[in-house]
Amino acid sequence: MRDIVVFLLVFGGLPYVLKRPVYGGLMWVWISVMNPHTQGWGYATTFPFAYIIALATFASLLKSHEKNSFPMTPISLTLVLFVIWMNLTTPFAMFPDGAWSQYAKVMKIMLMTFVMMMVVHKREDVQRLIWVLVISLGFYGVKGGIFTLRSGGNDRVWGPVGTFIGDNNALALALIMTIPLMYYLMHDLNKRWMRHAMLVAMALSGMAALGSYSRGGLLAIVAMLLFMWIKSRRKLAGGAVLVLLVPLALLFMPEQWGARMDTIGQYRADQSAMGRINAWHMAYNLARDRFMGGGFAIYEPLPFAMYAPDPTDVHAAHSIYFQALAEHGFVGLFIYLLLGWFTWRSAAVIVRRCRGHAELDWASRLAAMIQASLIGFAVGGAFLSLLYWDVPYYLMAAIIAARVHVTLHLGAEHRGARRPALPPRVVPNRQEI
Known part of the structure; x- marks a missing residue:
């Protein structure tokens, strides 16, 4: 039954994709982020939905009469630079076979990210993109939150x-990034029961993140909630809610959960933590030795034997920053950090320029909540190999579109204010004629 539902949704949506390419981009986001076909049991699990959606989207782009040009912004151009650098580092990869295989996957993600930057430019498109992300990830948040409550927090929550x-x-980080987006959408819901339902989804997503037993997730959720409180317009009420609900959620979790979180301060005694640190040392030493880095698929015994303090402890990067460093060298890490800085800066500019403009309140709230999501990603991502996870790049597309919208709106408003008033028209008297 689940397989049939996915087939109906995808193929039923293809006519809309051919009508407007933005629908193809949104369907791609749904398939790539939620991976609904993984929830099936049969033929849908291996069917090439993404390939078909991509073909339909490109066909729609070719026939579309809309202006779907690539935005020339600091964010988009820096991402292009990052992709170019990946194309330069891959031919010099230490393990060519694995590198080219991973390269193909990453380039597909980047290509569709560029497509999203081209087709998402209206406010309605931005709103739909956020809804798709929230539904795609919120599904696992609600499901995982219910599972955590039913199990009393004794069993871990896993993703697809x-x-x-x-x-x-990774699931914990994804849910932490989704909570601010839910908060943004909640304010646009007209019905009280809808707002309450979104609050419940946020609470369940938070419980699912705790139920994942992720120590990095705990640090990320603290950073995200603190930033959301700072950006809140009702700090007293928001602080009271946090003071009441956070301790209750933590007290609900069993003793074994608390024991795992306590190891954050005792990382030297934790084998997993020390393995990550060993991988970070390897990444740094490799980047010092190889200007281009090691390329994709670098986490093999040989690089650890050459560059790691403990050559026998082979781990993945477990950090977006050290992953960029190991795979693409110091230049790649710099470009990636620059990309994050431009994204943050653009969001801050949106918030600042929207002050005093009630009609742009949506853009200000969206930018602030995307900042909260990125704070969670920056903290949680320090412990996870999610450099190529597509959701942060889709949020960049949303920021680009929102800033363009704000700039055009304020520019039109400014031109209207500066336009001189026309002198009154003098109608000649017929007798004078």
């Missing part, structure tokens, strides 16, 4: 197998 968020730590 074989995806970016299949790991418990």
